[in-house]
Amino acid sequence: xxxxxxxxxxxxxxxxxxxxxxxxxxxxxxxxxxxxxxxxxxxxxxxxxxxxxxxxxxxxxxxxxxxxxxxxxxxxxxxxxxxxxxxxxxxxxxxxxxxxxxxxxxxxxxxxxxxxxxxxxxxxxxxxxxxxxxxxxxxxxxxxxxxxxxxxxxxxxxxxxxxxxxxxxxxxxxxxxxxxxxxxxxxxxxxxxxxxxxxxxxxxxxxxxxxxxxxxxxxxxxxxxxxxxxxxxxxxxxxxxxxxxxxxxxxxxxxxxxxxxxxxxxxxxxxxxxxxxxxxxxxxxxxxxxxxxxxxxxxxxxxxxxxxxxxxxxxxxxxxxxxxxxxxxxxxxxxxxxxxxxxxxxxxxxxxxxxxxxxxxxxxxxxxxxxxxxxxxxxxxxxxxxxxxxxxxxxxxxxxxxxxxxxxxxxxxxxxxxxxxxxxxxxxxxxxxxxxxxxxxxxxxxxxxxxxxxxxxxxxxxxxxxxxxxxxxxxxxxxx
Amino acid sequence: xxxxxxxxxxxxxxxxxxxxxxxxxxxxxxxxxxxxxxxxxxxxxxxxxxxxxxxxxxxxxxxxxxxxxxxxxxxxxxxxxxxxxxxxxxxxxxxxxxxxxxxxxxxxxxxxxxxxxxxxxxxxxxxxxxxxxxxxxxxxxxxxxxxxxxxxxxxxxxxxxxxxxxxxxxxxxxxxxxxxxxxxxxxxxxxxxxxxxxxxxxxxxxxxxxxxxxxxxxxxxxxxxxxxxxxxxxxxxxxxxxxxxxxxxxxxxxxxxxxxxxxxxxxxxxxxxxxxxxxxxxxxxxxxxxxxxxxxxxxxxxxxxxxxxxxxxxxxxxxxxxxxxxxxxxxxxxxxxxxxxxxxxxxxxxxxxxxxxxxxxxxxxxxxxxxxxxxxxxxxxxxxxxxxxxxxxxxxxxxxxxxxxxxxxxxxxxxxxxxxxxxxxxxxxxxxxxxxxxxxxxxxxxxxxxxxxxxxxxxxxxxxxxxxxxxxxxxxxxxxxxxxx
Numbered sequence: 001x002x003x004x005x006x007x008x009x010x011x012x013x014x015x016x017x018x019x020x021x022x023x024x025x026x027x028x029x030x031x032x033x034x035x036x037x038x039x040x041x042x043x044x045x046x047x048x049x050x051x052x053x054x055x056x057x058x059x060x061x062x063x064x065x066x067x068x069x070x071x072x073x074x075x076x077x078x079x080x081x082x083x084x085x086x087x088x089x090x091x092x093x094x095x096x097x098x099x100x101x102x103x104x105x106x107x108x109x110x111x112x113x114x115x116x117x118x119x120x121x122x123x124x125x126x127x128x129x130x131x132x133x134x135x136x137x138x139x140x141x142x143x144x145x146x147x148x149x150x151x152x153x154x155x156x157x158x159x160x161x162x163x164x165x166x167x168x169x170x171x172x173x174x175x176x177x178x179x180x181x182x183x184x185x186x187x188x189x190x191x192x193x194x195x196x197x198x199x200x201x202x203x204x205x206x207x208x209x210x211x212x213x214x215x216x217x218x219x220x221x222x223x224x225x226x227x228x229x230x231x232x233x234x235x236x237x238x239x240x241x242x243x244x245x246x247x248x249x250x251x252x253x254x255x256x257x258x259x260x261x262x263x264x265x266x267x268x269x270x271x272x273x274x275x276x277x278x279x280x281x282x283x284x285x286x287x288x289x290x291x292x293x294x295x296x297x298x299x300x301x302x303x304x305x306x307x308x309x310x311x312x313x314x315x316x317x318x319x320x321x322x323x324x325x326x327x328x329x330x331x332x333x334x335x336x337x338x339x340x341x342x343x344x345x346x347x348x349x350x351x352x353x354x355x356x357x358x359x360x361x362x363x364x365x366x367x368x369x370x371x372x373x374x375x376x377x378x379x380x381x382x383x384x385x386x387x388x389x390x391x392x393x394x395x396x397x398x399x400x401x402x403x404x405x406x407x408x409x410x411x412x413x414x415x416x417x418x419x420x421x422x423x424x425x426x427x428x429x430x431x432x433x434x435x436x437x438x439x440x441x442x443x444x445x446x447x448x449x450x451x452x453x454x455x456x457x458x459x460x461x462x463x464x465x466x467x468x469x470x471x472x473x474x475x476x477x478x479x480x
Numbered sequence: 481x482x483x484x485x486x487x488x489x490x491x492x493x494x495x496x497x498x499x500x501x502x503x504x505x506x507x508x509x510x511x512x513x514x515x516x517x518x519x520x521x522x523x524x525x526x527x528x529x530x531x532x533x534x535x536x537x538x539x540x541x542x543x544x545x546x547x548x549x550x551x552x553x554x555x556x557x558x559x560x561x562x563x564x565x566x567x568x569x570x571x572x573x574x575x576x577x578x579x580x581x582x583x584x585x586x587x588x589x590x591x592x593x594x595x596x597x598x599x600x601x602x603x604x605x606x607x608x609x610x611x612x613x614x615x616x617x618x619x620x621x622x623x624x625x626x627x628x629x630x631x632x633x634x635x636x637x638x639x640x641x642x643x644x645x646x647x648x649x650x651x652x653x654x655x656x657x658x659x660x661x662x663x664x665x666x667x668x669x670x671x672x673x674x675x676x677x678x679x680x681x682x683x684x685x686x687x688x689x690x691x692x693x694x695x696x697x698x699x700x701x702x703x704x705x706x707x708x709x710x711x712x713x714x715x716x717x718x719x720x721x722x723x724x725x726x727x728x729x730x731x732x733x734x735x736x737x738x739x740x741x742x743x744x745x746x747x748x749x750x751x752x753x754x755x756x757x758x759x760x761x762x763x764x765x766x767x768x769x770x771x772x773x774x775x776x777x778x779x780x781x782x783x784x785x786x787x788x789x790x791x792x793x794x795x796x797x798x799x800x801x802x803x804x805x806x807x808x809x810x811x812x813x814x815x816x817x818x819x820x821x822x823x824x825x826x827x828x829x830x831x832x833x834x835x836x837x838x839x840x841x842x843x844x845x846x847x848x849x850x851x852x853x854x855x856x857x858x859x860x861x862x863x864x865x866x867x868x869x870x871x872x873x874x875x876x877x878x879x880x881x882x883x884x885x886x887x888x889x890x891x892x893x894x895x896x897x898x899x900x901x902x903x904x905x906x907x908x909x910x911x912x913x914x915x916x917x918x919x920x921x922x923x924x925x926x927x928x929x930x931x932x933x934x935x936x937x938x939x940x941x942x943x944x945x946x947x948x949x950x951x952x953x954x955x956x957x958x959x960x961x962x963x964x965x
Contacts, residue, residue: 002934003681009938010684013945014494021490054481054540061487065953074950082700082899128891191887194715 024066031069031338032279036314038063076284121228125189130281135184135192143289144234145277146184146196151420153201159419160209162428163412167212169432170402170410177210178217178251178413179203180239180371183232186224199416206419217254217411219247234291236275238341241295244374247413251375255409257362257382264381265296270343272336293340297330298380301357305329308351310393318349318395318438329354329377344373345388351396352388353405356380364409365402367391367428372413383409391418391427395438398431481540482656483687483742484694486952496533500750503529521672527647530750534652538616541656545614548585553646555581556624560631560645564638571632578628586621589614594814616656618811620649622781627663629785636664644670653746657739659757659777666752673751683748685937690741692944693734695951697903701731704892709863713872714882719889721877727892729859730903733762736775762907765847766836767828767854782808801830812862817870821861828854 029036041047041056048054065071125138135146156179167175181199188196200220207216223231223243231243239247245262252259273293278286308323331346333339345352348370364383366372369391376386387405391414402410418424481488503525511522539546559578566574587595589611596608627648630636639645647670654661708716708724716724740757747754761774771779782804790800802823809822836842860877864870875881893900915933922929 002930003677006681006934006938006941007677007684010688010941013942017945017949018490018494021486049543051541051543054543058481058485058487058540061491062485062952065486068953071950071953074947075953078696078947078951079700082896127887128895129888194886 026064027068080284127189127192130283134281148196155420156206159424162425175214176411179419180415186227248378260381270340303356310349348390349393354386365407368413371415397436534650537652575632582621591814653743675751683745686745688941690738693738695948698735717883719885815865
């Protein structure tokens, strides 16, 4: 009798689970991992014969489960439960720091480079390594997720050459180069220091190779001086708007333009923000440590913002463009929105032009990645016009664009991963020669199996030395 | 397809279960029609359903090699008949041919590339053939061998119906990663079997336990072992090496015994009673004992079909032991490290025969520690099929490392603290312990004890099922280790 009850119950549960997993609509997008899920594989006799069709069907089935994000969250909770929760006070790690560095240096024959910045804030924090090599620092509400950086002291030349090329092509314009460090150097605890390479050597290397009067905007130490403020988001891979403020200030100094301090700005707060690092690290501790997303809008000045918007296909390739249309520069997000970083211009895949009331004959073009999105908002007191171009989404001819718009200042502002990319030169060089017409994207050649998380940064650079970095696209794919 | 795959759990398995039940219903009607007697038990439709689903199951992973398996069944079917009908010398010849065919098949698809590569030692240069290993070939050829030998010895009846032999060899629960079910074990049940409520309940429970072992324990442990052992060994610390190899020790046990549990459970739900493949191997008190508890179906196969025919412990025992262990190692893969691994255990077993097993009054704790230590070292040999890496690993393991210890080891221990505890506990016979405790406490009320046990079971089953499904969504490291062999 008991056996029958047990069987009956199990059958009931299985039937219910089968109904849920087979009858409900399948998931298409993972909000958690910010990516489109696997699609049902294409059939061909060859693919059936070599087994890839059936294995892809299994992979598709597992990837697109109804409620997959919720189920993944359960599994993250489980993975969190199995660890022993030790408070800082209970446990001290006796990682022998000094010999470690020596041993590594000895082994690889490299001399460890002097670093300008010394982390005094979180050097002794507890840390663990989560998915994709992401370093989770601290515990409780102050958890901070850091990406590992794997670039070496010789990297970044392709980016430097690209910037130099622009100076050569636009000799009349002032060209600036700003490499934006990621948070890791400033907050990495000593015991996991080995996991990430210092960024300063790469940055120095890039600046050392700038020629022809390109001006470096060295913000590495500027950020270091303010590391005790909230200049980087704890739960996102981006910096915080406050960090961008200090960077913008340094840029204004180098460019010789007026700059207003934060007193001229209104402060806005989006509460309960949890950024991308939750999905990347698969660590529930990040979700449990929401932070305030604080941004600043210039007070009491007139400016207009217009957008040319690119429509993208699912592989983030440009399909068409529309506009220009006028719109808001700052987008308002609700508390708890994970898209708060899209406050600036609403995302990446567009060309933004801001016209201000300033009359100084200075017209700025910022060629940037998503880190750079946080910069232009501090320039409205400094330039007549600000053109914001994302280096991934620009289909016009750059020479025409610069000439038509009478650009006087060109700022390259990229995070260190993108500055390290070997393909940087080719990319920026293509902008100078492309026709300006949007080509229909070529058909996708069958892609190799992708890693479940598109978090290449740390891994890609680390493992292959090749360093194409696809930044997760923020707004346009995930909706507001 | 593997058992711990969402597609298997929620598409294949339900489809199979419904079809099989339908088949059972048809069988029942048929039985009544044929004999009016309630005792006749026809299995034809059920068997057919099982065969069709088994072939789909295998073809899902091996769409081409499924024909190789079919060919293997045909050849064994014919050999079996030949052995049965022939007399005297011809009978022996039929067996020899049958065995040779199986070994040739296994040899070609598993060992040819390895053997050709070894010819280089004798300065013979031949192009090394690149043959992909068909999944499960080591298991199904061994099952075929057991069939032929059992028929030859008269220990099991010949199978005159082709489909029944096909069923025996291709049955999906044990097809790709064992246990190696002997023909004699299931011969009778192929033709006639019943499923009681107890069979069903035990089978379901066993399957769920196996799923949990694999998905909850083995998959998490594999992340730890991979973290330390699969990458560059140059920055591996000594403590890291130990943590990594102990994680692998636990991983391989839960992976393989989990698979066996699922196979045994599925079989039981259909009325087949497979033999146990594991009996808490890490609770052994000698290496000899370990091998009576680990992968029992392989050990007993070699015992009955190689060791004893060679003369067992009656003549040249030492050589017999070495041969058996050489083959045991070799069975796991075409690589020297597996052979070394087999011989390592052969040597220990031989030494134990003359020393440890003759000693009395050795404290059990010492015996356990001694055995576990040698087992863990053994997995070190097993893990690395590259000799340079293996050497490097053992150097680090014995303390010849750039760093003895760093934070990563502590992190792996603390971040998975409860996983380690639960895994270590489940290596012990904790289930029967709990059961007997409950029974002892409620001796006066056996019905209450039963109810309590069943309630525990239900809660555990549900928890495992839900957790496993959650962990399987987005899982990437889900292949069973033993499907490689």
